[in-house]
Amino acid sequence: MNTLHSRLALALALLLLVFGGALYFITRHAGELYHEEVTQRLSSKVAMYIRDHLPLTDAAGAPDPVGMHALFQMLMVVNPNVEAYLLDERGQIYGHAQPDAKLVRRSVGLAPIRAFLAGARLPLRADDPKSADATRIFSVAPLKRNGAVTGYVYVVLTGEDQRNLAEQLASGYSLAALGGMLGSALLLAMLAGFGLFFILTRPLCALTAEVGALAGTDTKAAAPPARDEIGRLTQAFHAMATRIGEQIRTIQNKDKQRRDMVMAVSHDLRTPLTSLRGYLDLLERKLDSLSEADRLRYVGVAARQSRKLCRLSDELFQLAKLECDEVQANVEPFPLLDLIQDVVQKFELIAKNRGVSLIADVLPEASQVRADIGLIERVLVNLLDNALRHTPQGGSVHIRAGRDGSRVSVRVADTGEGIAPEALPRLFDRDYLASRRDPTRPWGGLGLAIARRILRLHDSDMLVESIQGQGAAFTFHLPLATT
Numbered sequence: 001m002n003t004l005h006s007r008l009a010l011a012l013a014l015l016l017l018v019f020g021g022a023l024y025f026i027t028r029h030a031g032e033l034y035h036e037e038v039t040q041r042l043s044s045k046v047a048m049y050i051r052d053h054l055p056l057t058d059a060a061g062a063p064d065p066v067g068m069h070a071l072f073q074m075l076m077v078v079n080p081n082v083e084a085y086l087l088d089e090r091g092q093i094y095g096h097a098q099p100d101a102k103l104v105r106r107s108v109g110l111a112p113i114r115a116f117l118a119g120a121r122l123p124l125r126a127d128d129p130k131s132a133d134a135t136r137i138f139s140v141a142p143l144k145r146n147g148a149v150t151g152y153v154y155v156v157l158t159g160e161d162q163r164n165l166a167e168q169l170a171s172g173y174s175l176a177a178l179g180g181m182l183g184s185a186l187l188l189a190m191l192a193g194f195g196l197f198f199i200l201t202r203p204l205c206a207l208t209a210e211v212g213a214l215a216g217t218d219t220k221a222a223a224p225p226a227r228d229e230i231g232r233l234t235q236a237f238h239a240m241a242t243r244i245g246e247q248i249r250t251i252q253n254k255d256k257q258r259r260d261m262v263m264a265v266s267h268d269l270r271t272p273l274t275s276l277r278g279y280l281d282l283l284e285r286k287l288d289s290l291s292e293a294d295r296l297r298y299v300g301v302a303a304r305q306s307r308k309l310c311r312l313s314d315e316l317f318q319l320a321k322l323e324c325d326e327v328q329a330n331v332e333p334f335p336l337l338d339l340i341q342d343v344v345q346k347f348e349l350i351a352k353n354r355g356v357s358l359i360a361d362v363l364p365e366a367s368q369v370r371a372d373i374g375l376i377e378r379v380l381v382n383l384l385d386n387a388l389r390h391t392p393q394g395g396s397v398h399i400r401a402g403r404d405g406s407r408v409s410v411r412v413a414d415t416g417e418g419i420a421p422e423a424l425p426r427l428f429d430r431d432y433l434a435s436r437r438d439p440t441r442p443w444g445g446l447g448l449a450i451a452r453r454i455l456r457l458h459d460s461d462m463l464v465e466s467i468q469g470q471g472a473a474f475t476f477h478l479p480l481a482t483t
Contacts, residue, residue, distance in 0.1 A: 012193040020186045036123040039157055040137045044122075046082070047141035047153045056086060056095070056153065057143070063095030083156040085129060087113075089149055093129055105129045108154060113140045128156060276305040318378070318450050329372040329457040333481035336369045336401055336408060337362045343380045344399065347388060355393035358384075362401040366408040368481035375454045376478070382447030383412040383474050391416035391471075408480050413473035419466040427464060428452045448474075 050056070054070060057063060063086055086095035091108045105127055112126035117140065125135035136156045143151040279302040283295065290298070321327050344360045351358040369376075380399070387397045395415040402409055419427065428449050452462045455476050466472035 009190075009194050013190055016186045016189055016193075020182050024182055033123060036125075036137045036158075040122045040124070040139070043082075043139050043155075043157050045139070046157070047084075047139040047155045050084060050155065051141040051143065051153045081158060083130075085154045085156070086143075087152040087154050089151055091152075094151075096129075103129045104132050112138075113152060113154070116140055117142065126154075272305045272309040276302050276309065279305070327375075327454075327457065329375060329454075331370055331372055331458070333368055333370050334373045335367055336410075336478070337367045339373060339377055340380065340399060340401060343377060343384060346381070347384050351388055351397065354388060354391075356388055356391050357396035358388075359396060359398045360400075361398070363403065365403040366401045366480075369408050369478040370481045371458050371478050375457065379451040379454050379476070380410075380412070382451045386447055387412055387414040387416065387472075390414065395471075403480070404477060406480055407477040409475060409477050411473055411475045413471060415471040418468040418470055419464070419472050420468055424464060424466065428462065451476075 084097040085093050085108070087108055088094055091110045091113070093103065093106055093108065096103070106129075108127045108129065112124050112135075116124050116126075116138070123137050126138045126140075128134045128136045136158050138157060139155040141153045142149045143153065279298045283290070283298050283302075287295070340360050340362055344358060347358060384397065384399065391397055391414045397412070397414045400411045400413075448462070451474075455462055458478065460477050463475040464472065465475070
């Protein structure tokens with residue numbers, strides 16, 4: 001009963017059963033009325049014929065035994081189911097044609113008799129003298145003396161034998177025939193209705209499936225389950241509306257992120273662009289009047305600002321793609337030892353020029369990991385770049401990789417100035433890192449935000465430990481590659 005088709009079919013079956021039962025009883029009752037009306041119309045003058053042709057009473061009005069016996073003999077020959085009675089003017093029975101009749105009533109109600117004589121619509125029923133509560137169709141003729149009604153010839157047209165036979169036939173052939181015809185008609189109607197319901201509900205099922213596919217949900221597995229196609233279609237529409245709402249909110253969030261990114265880009269690019277433009281304008285206006293040392297100094301400043309601008313643009317572009325979910329991690333096994341050695345080689349000259357010791361330590365059991373090698377390289381580059389920029393001369397930067405259960409732990413630690421405690425909660429906040437106007441926040445820059453988002457693509461995260469004035473350590477984990 002979980003489909004509209006089955007529920008409609010059940011409703012149709014119940015409706016047809018109720019209708020069929022009602023039709024059976026109505027048809028049977030109408031048949032009985034029709035039979036009674038035909039019988040009563042055909043036999044309406046039987047009582048009059050008996051009154052006019054048979055002497056039923058003597059000169060004093062008492063029943064004539066000879067006439068009553070002749071009537072009984074005639075009825076037995078012509079129609080033994082007919083019963084004849086003599087009634088006085090009050091309906092009391094004072095004579096009958098059945099010698100062995102067992103009468104239950106001693107009187108008959110006169111209202112149906114008067115209606116019959118007045119020409120009322122047939123069939124009419126009156127009291128049956130052989131039953132305490134039954135009524136039968138009848139024929140009646142008045143007995144008159146000196147113009148006054150002194151009694152009635154009352155003929156019951158359906159006697160006891162006929163009634164018994166009719167009941168036997170009704171419970172046998174008639175009932176079986178009528179029931180069989182009605183049952184066959186109902187069965188055909190049910191089959192036609194089932195087929196029609198299936199044809200009508202099939203497009204609805206297809207629409208429900210299409211809406212469910214559009215909503216990205218399985219309507220059959222919805223909880224709580226719907227009881228029919230209409231309920232599942234409603235669930236599918238709700239799921240689709242929810243999914244559309246989520247997509248709209250996602251689009252709105254991404255649009256807000258893009259606007260924020262534009263604002264961040266505008267803010268972060270303004271300072272190096274202004275500095276670069278200022279020195280270039282100064283060189284353009286006073287190139288001939290500046291000394292060689294001043295020209296070299298101005299060009300060096302402009303070059304540094306240009307490199308800073310390029311690095312910041314690259315960071316902003318990478319962060320924008322990560323925040324808008326436009327970067328997917330291509331996870332594959334690779335040797336972590338080789339990657340760390342390559343990254344360390346890129347920073348060896350920078351570390352040497354700054355007087356910082358750069359140490360790499362990769363344990364053998366941590367040599368193979370599963371990750372996106374390009375993205376993890378970006379994480380290591382950003383961590384080492386930050387560590388070297390914030391480690392004074394004579395300090396050290398140590399990168400270590402070791403086994404940690406089923407994962408590989410990578411730790412980048414330095415002996416720099418450390419991070420202020422109030423800065424730790426927002427260390428990876430892009431808006432916090434993008435603004436570097438306050439010199440008291442040394443860990444500015446977007447490299448850490450980029451690194452953390454890359455790690456989240458690998459279902460990992462960045463852990464930070466720092467003591468201000470003693471350095472900081474950044475730790476992340478990668479899944480170990482199985483051989």
